[in-house]
Amino acid sequence: MPDTTTSSDLLAVLRDGRSRTKTELAEATDRSRSTVTAHLAKLVEGGIVTQLERTAATKGRPSMLYALAADAGVIVAVELGARHALVALTDLAGGVTAHHRIVVDVVDGPEPVLAAILTEARDLLAAAGRPESDVAGFGIGIPAPVELATGLPVSPPLMPGWDRFDIRAYVRLVFDVPVMVDNDVNVMAVGEGITHWVAEREMLMIKVATGIGAGVVVNQRLVHGADGAAGEIGHIRVSAAGDRVCRCGQTGCLESFASGIGIARTLAEQGVDTDDGRDVVALVRAGSIEATRAVREAGRAIGEALATCISLINPSVIVIGGSIASVGEPLLAGIREVVYQRSQPLASKQLRVVAATDLELAGVTGVSRLVQSQVFHLAGLGARPTPATQRRS
Amino acid sequence: MPDTTTSSDLLAVLRDGRSRTKTELAEATDRSRSTVTAHLAKLVEGGIVTQLERTAATKGRPSMLYALAADAGVIVAVELGARHALVALTDLAGGVTAHHRIVVDVVDGPEPVLAAILTEARDLLAAAGRPESDVAGFGIGIPAPVELATGLPVSPPLMPGWDRFDIRAYVRLVFDVPVMVDNDVNVMAVGEGITHWVAEREMLMIKVATGIGAGVVVNQRLVHGADGAAGEIGHIRVSAAGDRVCRCGQTGCLESFASGIGIARTLAEQGVDTDDGRDVVALVRAGSIEATRAVREAGRAIGEALATCISLINPSVIVIGGSIASVGEPLLAGIREVVYQRSQPLASKQLRVVAATDLELAGVTGVSRLVQSQVFHLAGLGARPTPATQRRS
DNA sequence: TGACTTATGCCGAACAACGACATATGATCG
DNA sequence: CGATCATATGTCGTTGTTCGGCATAAGTCA
Structure with missing residues (x-):
């Protein structure tokens, strides 16, 4: 049920997976502590946020820590190259928990390539002991221009046969979750951007x-x-x-x-x-x-x-x-x-x-972040809500 | 007092100066009619929005039209070139009501040039029969890079002597209103952008x-x-x-x-x-x-x-x-x-x-729009609030 | 003139956010 | 070891915003 602005703002802060106290959250989202308390309660009840143990000693009463329930779901993040695909599983906070590189050839066309990727994703899930129903979102970076609104590859020079192929629809036949498609370099940009x-x-x-x-x-x-x-x-x-x-x-x-x-x-x-x-x-x-x-x-x-x-x-x-x-x-x-x-x-x-600092995983890290935005209905890449307009004086 | 989101959204829709009915506004801002009514009442009371005559006949009861009180204030919009300055007055909706081109030379440095511009602005105000207290905002486009946060020109090759000169502060000595400074081509882009x-x-x-x-x-x-x-x-x-x-x-x-x-x-x-x-x-x-x-x-x-x-x-x-x-x-x-x-x-x-369709006035039109954003605390250039996230289903 | 259409004004209900108060929980100090 | 201090928590009443509904106003059209 987290559809209010406040809940979204909380998730936007917690999306990096780090744990925070209510006071910190109140400050970061620019709400009162009571408001944060109310919304956190709902999020915890919904299993989206986890209440952790108390903080180590400061002077006063120790505070509770809250963090995204990163293990509540799995994001499948894929980086597709001309001759290979890197298939990864991440938690909901974007942490890569497993990944495997498989050999594919994009010129074979979308069906066989995507089928191989989906099979590998299933294998990784099985190896991790995760049911497929745990998958919360799917994303893939492809070496082609991608139309923003539709997620369709358009006139891809490297990928004949993929032009306007509906990757989202194809993936949803297996994983019925939000599917994100974007250009491979775009997702690398996001990956490097959010980490450094x-x-x-x-x-x-x-x-x-x-x-x-x-x-x-x-x-x-x-x-x-x-x-x-x-x-x-x-x-x-x-x-x-x-x-x-x-x-x-x-x-x-x-x-x-x-x-x-x-x-x-x-x-x-x-x-x-x-x-x-x-x-x-x-x-x-x-x-x-x-x-x-x-x-x-x-x-x-x-x-x-x-x-x-x-x-x-x-x-x-x-x-x-x-x-x-x-x-x-x-x-x-x-x-x-x-x-x-x-x-x-x-x-x-x-x-x-x-x-670049992370040549191997920047792509899937970025994919995961973009999928996360869809899963939690968040906008932008930033760690904070958006530096748009400050609310109080 | 229009500091709520709803009031801002209303102004963001009305900023183009066109008149609208309450129903139209409710639809455009995605609020209920009662909410729009409440906020419009405050805006009308504050003199920011004007209630116009009733609409011409449809079938049912004619509706009231509301529009920005464009005449409630004047925006001074200036486009500075290397050898001249175009000084214009616009209403609060961005409509140019008067303009005059004066000869200046930017190499003379900021003080004499700005002084000439401010004098011309005063003259135009006098000619229009407007007291200086009617000025609601001031903006200028200059042929130099401008630092976004501070509004200072930085390392301007064409304008030696203007480097990091505080134009805002200088203008505020005469007109104590929001002052916007940006690059000349940026403001032209805004002017062309919002008109076409x-x-x-x-x-x-x-x-x-x-x-x-x-x-x-x-x-x-x-x-x-x-x-x-x-x-x-x-x-x-x-x-x-x-x-x-x-x-x-x-x-x-x-x-x-x-x-x-x-x-x-x-x-x-x-x-x-x-x-x-x-x-x-x-x-x-x-x-x-x-x-x-x-x-x-x-x-x-x-x-x-x-x-x-x-x-x-x-x-x-x-x-x-x-x-x-x-x-x-x-x-x-x-x-x-x-x-x-x-x-x-x-x-x-x-x-x-x-x-470009409007070689002469695109610059000052853009300036006026950017000043308007500051005067009404609006973000972005768009006519609508921002196509960000739709609120209802 | 009466039916119909569309807008308006007003009111209570629902909800979100806030501030305040009482309380809980640990460190610290005498 | 108990009192004090510092900080966090939970709850409650208040306030303000938004919504939907209902009675009413003001036109057109037959």
Whole structure:
């Protein structure tokens, strides 16, 4: 029954899973303690919030601690890549309790891929000793633009056969719960955002892997754009890419030069043998001078594109992730070099360009958070209700 | 006393100045008629809302119409350019009732310029037969980045001497009312947005004049960025600008090639005499082939930069304004040519690139709307409360 | 003129939030 | 070891907001 503003606000504060006292909650939600008491009672009765043991000694009477009943349900969070899927279970607070990577191929089309994912999810649930009825929500990040209102993938270049396929409906045949679908980089942005960059209003998450994409956070909210195509920066034209022909048919695309495939292509032109983007990381780690240089050049190209993005939205943080980012410094150095050289002083003085901290789980963490928003009817990403308008003086 | 949510919601609906019946208001604010009645009574009593005559015949009893008491106060709205200022008076609904353009020079520094503006505002008030005590709010759009929280201009390249000058405080010495300061292109974006593009979630306003800047609207809200530098796209690097040195010290900046000054420079290199950006418009209108071509080239360069912006935020509308935009087709054609060629099909299929419709008053209209938000304690730009969460089933 | 339609005003009921008071529970100190 | 202090808890009456219902007003239309 938590449908009032106060209950929502309480959940919005408690959604991170940490426990709090009534006084803390009253302060955080800007209500009186009696109001918080009343609503907490309902939430506890409904099994949504748990009353924990008393706090350790302060001076006065110890207070009760309240926290989200994170174990009351399970969220299935999936990150889909071109050749694999990471299927994870999280508790209602977003803590990952189990995860497993399976091999799939998105070009096989939606049914077989989703079937494999759903099977894996069932297996994980069984292994965790959880009945399927415990599933409270399902979410998936996919490497395609997603239309915000409908959750449908639209014109996905990497995923022929998925165009406007109703993933939500398909999943609901198995798990009849809220289903969230969003772009893979968007969910990474959320994952990194809620774990490390809660306070930042504008943030950019860049994924450098087989392709290149961005997750865009503005005013603490994900940006989807009119067609779900926001953040599709792989086909920005950069000078470094020259006349190289991209798979999209254009020339000079960022992706054709700076993605895993693009770097491999650069190296191949120099006679260095690489099959795939994955090899590039191995080569750099092995100390290959050519590979290191190519990655740094790729970083510069990305930096060139980012300089423009910075001029447009002036973010305070840019997080670099994706498989290629795991080479670490060379890529980051290339990006920083151009970003700080080409950006206006005002926009770059406070700007931080950092590597993603959780390459493996950022995606599913973000998915879980977005699903949680739906399960609890919460808005936005922030830890607090929303910094909108303060109510009291 | 209108400080409750319901009163705010009512004002948020009525802010456009149109009149509505109680039933319409109840529907728009999602409250019962009795609630609306109660709050309207207070608002009418407070002189904030006016009760108008009855509606013309429907079938049943005619209803009363209610509208914002637009004449209860005056908003002073100013648009500051490098060499001039447009000082306007609007009613509380944002309707421009008087305006006058005065000559100033921003390089003289803030005090003399603001003094001239304030004097002009006083003159306009006197001419309108309005006492100064009628002024309910003051706003100004300035050609500089503005820090959102403080309203201070930061590191303005065009306005040396204005850095972190407290415009709000200075104005309040004369008019002790809410004072709003924002970037000139931001306010133009708001002005165009509320008059023609209310429904669009993502929108870009591009001003092409002496310099080049953008106003960025995402999720129906203005984007200021971490340092107020969002939309400062004049110094994006574009290939067309080649190695041309920009006043910012970098090379290849969009502004060095595609702004009024940049176009003049291009023409000068071809031996065509122009003193200033203003001349460019005259030359095109006079049928100069060189000037027309140069403007179209400028459009292409802008299109190149915009293609990147489109990839990042996927707007549904891009509005082109500024003095150079008044040449009309050549500029727009150049922009469209590159935008539609370089953008991903998904992002550009629904995208409209249009000319600003109100070159003269869009700025002050936007200023007035932003001031109105402060005067009535409203959030956002939208006509409706915010499409956030629907309250009933 | 009377039926019909639509708006209005007013009132009591339901609900949410608050502040205050009495009480509970531990630490701390003499 | 008991008194005191500090802090948290539960409950209750008050206040204010919102809702739905009912009687009534003010037009149109036949």
